Amino acid sequence: METIPLFGPYSLRALRAEDAPDIFASIDTQRLHLGRWLPFVADTHxxxxxxxxxxxxxxxxxxxxxxxxxxxxxxxxxxxxxxxGRKRSIEIGYWLREEQQGKGIMTAAVRALCDLAFGEMGMQRVEIRCGVGNLPSNRIPQRLGFLRSHIEMQGEQLSDGTWIDLNVYVLTH
Structure with missing residues (x-):
């Protein structure tokens, strides 16, 4: 489970401690892009x-x-x-650098994680939560056949203090 090929040059690689500088550099250089929907960005300095x-x-x-x-x-x-483990349920979270969006990378990555969850991990249910207004993020579970289960009212507080509703998507095995 170290590396999972997706398509072309794209792959998933298990997180390593030495990835921290790349992750921080992305957060630090893409604060406007990432900070719109990810509350932790404003507090990561x-x-x-x-x-x-x-x-x-x-x-x-x-x-x-x-x-x-x-x-x-x-x-x-x-x-x-x-x-x-008792409910055999798990949630997927994700974010992508701005210049990488629109290439199908995240859709392929979510599909790969669903395969892992339902296969090797033995899960029966995968959830994804997306800010109602975050259309690119919402399109991913929609594309992959997830059903919108419900809206979690005021489910997340953004860094500016605003509370947003979250679409909760579910895929079952």
Whole structure:
């Protein structure tokens, strides 16, 4: 599960501690793009913060995280969260550098993680939550046959203090 080929030069690679500088550089140079929908961007100002978050992700073995790669270049992050072995349910979260959007990379990556969740991990349900107004992010689960289960009212607080509603998409095995 170290590397998963997607298409062309694109692949998923299991997150490593040494990915922290690339992740931080993306956050730091794409604050406007990423910060619109990702609340943690406004609070991430030092690489050490990113190193700590990556260490936490690596310690959480129930929820694997992957870097998206364009050849050897970091393109984004995707991973599992909120694994519930009893309910056999898991959530996928993701983000992509602005110049990588619109190429089908994230759709392929989410498809690969669904295959992993339903196959190797034995899950029965995969969820994705997207800000109602984040149309590119919403298109991914829609494209892959997820059904919108419900709207989580005021499900996330953005960095400017605004609360937004989240579309909750579900795919079952």
């Amino acid at each position: 030092q690489i050490e913060q990113t190193r700590q978050v990556v260490a936490g992700m690596l310690a959480d073995t129930a929820n694997p995280v992957f870097t998206l790669r364009d050849g050897c270049t970091f393109a984004g992050l995707i991973g599992f969260k909120s694994a519930d």
